[in-house]
Amino acid sequence: MEVFEAMKERRSCRNFSTEPVGDETIEKILEAAGWAPSPLNMQPWGFIVVTAQDVKEKIFSEADRCRKWALEKSGWKWLGGYGLDFLKSAPAIIAITGDPKKTGVDMFMEEGGVGYQHACAAAIQNMHLAAHALGLGSLWFTFFDKKAIREILGIDPEKTPIGLVCLGKAGGDPTPAPRKDVKKKTIYIR
């Protein structure tokens, strides 16, 4: 698939068919992640591929707990009807973890130490583009408490959970999300 087409046509998918995703496809998506740039090429990412149903159910329960908590805290009514069943039905969920020690020179800067997270986010974007090019839907999901997700997935205490990528064949056509004109978000210094 052509790169601009992949970027433009990728959608956040919240409705998956239960058809399993093959190991070879998962490996291609992870390889794409690994091509992302990172500070000092430290490749700070790690991946946990979850296909076990009981673990997906635990992720669902944690996300649903967060949803209720955020609804109370924010008063955002849409959260009341925001269904999270895709966490149970997505055939695969890949957790991306980052290593804060692999953050590059910004480890010495006062406000720094986030370079490893940015690199992991770039890797996640590659995963979405790869998934779309391979005919899969994907969703970048971050609605969890870090401590809870560490326990569910047994994440090394020295690593930071960055996000979850839900993967599978789309159960329907995901709705396109409109984009603002980037020209209105751009300043030129000539």
Added chain:
Amino acid sequence: MEVFEAMKERRSCRNFSTEPVGDETIEKILEAAGWAPSPLNMQPWGFIVVTAQDVKEKIFSEADRCRKWALEKSGWKWLGGYGLDFLKSAPAIIAITGDPKKTGVDMFMEEGGVGYQHACAAAIQNMHLAAHALGLGSLWFTFFDKKAIREILGIDPEKTPIGLVCLGKAGGDPTPAPRKDVKKKTIYIR
């Protein structure tokens, strides 16, 4: 260009020809950025396109100050010989800023509030892929003090500088950076 080819062949470029980058090319790269996913589709990014030589020189001076400071702090000898002239010679530098208020539901979470930064990083990755597909070299540069870069670029105090993307025709073939086998960074929970 095919999407996997773009991801795999993109390199960090530190040697640019001085040939200007056309406005149309810049716009395509920014449009690619705008296709990135973001929490609640809030599109938290903003762009400052710098082609003014005096401003590039100021960015260079700030980066060089950081380099010397980090050399002293880290003792990493390679920093002593790390040339930053590409900041002066790159025909365009695009600063990406993020809006912390557009971070999605994670604004209510204790450890949260970084979703907008991750979205900006995904947008930056799209920019690199777009630049490569359009025949340009690019570099993700983050070696600056936020306060200093705010002053140089006149960044709104409510926005966070996320990174700089240097852009231009590559002056030579950038060296490929070897990748670790992602299989060794992956755990399966089946």
